[in-house]
Amino acid sequence: MKKLLFILLLPFVFVACTGNGPEGAAKGFSESMAKGDMTEAKKYVTPQTGALLDMIGSMGGSEKMPTYPDYKFEMVKDSIEGDSIAWVTYKTPTGDEDVLNLVKQDGEWKVSMGK
Known part of the structure; x- marks a missing residue:
């Protein structure tokens, strides 16, 4: 019974952990930008x-800007300071590593870029 419950709940745990944290916002933003979809990217900033x-x-x-329609987000590492600041290092569409700064606003992680 415990094994069945674990199998049934595992997908929900995985989605909850990846979708709402800094990684989820970084993924949504970077994949949208790679596809050239600024409207979608703005949902994560x-x-x-x-x-x-x-x-x-x-x-x-x-x-x-060049587009990469087949780009899939790959996180290298993340760092969270307190409960409102985070950095996500990820692989860019060209294979380099880059860092996104994120802040928590109204309970949601958002990418924050300077001017």
Whole structure:
């Protein structure tokens, strides 16, 4: 009985752990950006970062960015400070490593980029 319960609950535990933490926001943001979907990417960012993405888009910057439709997020490591600041190191579409800064706002992790 315990084994059956474990098997039934495992998918829900996995989704809960990956979807709401800093990794989930980093994944959603990076995969959306790799596909060139700024609208979707903005769902994972702070309002200030959303304004920055809008500025880039209005200058035609998003049209000049290469897209990687088959990109799949690969986290290298994460670091969480307290309950509101995090960093996620991940593999970029070109195979390099990069770091995303995240903050928790209104209970949700959001990517935060400076100007």
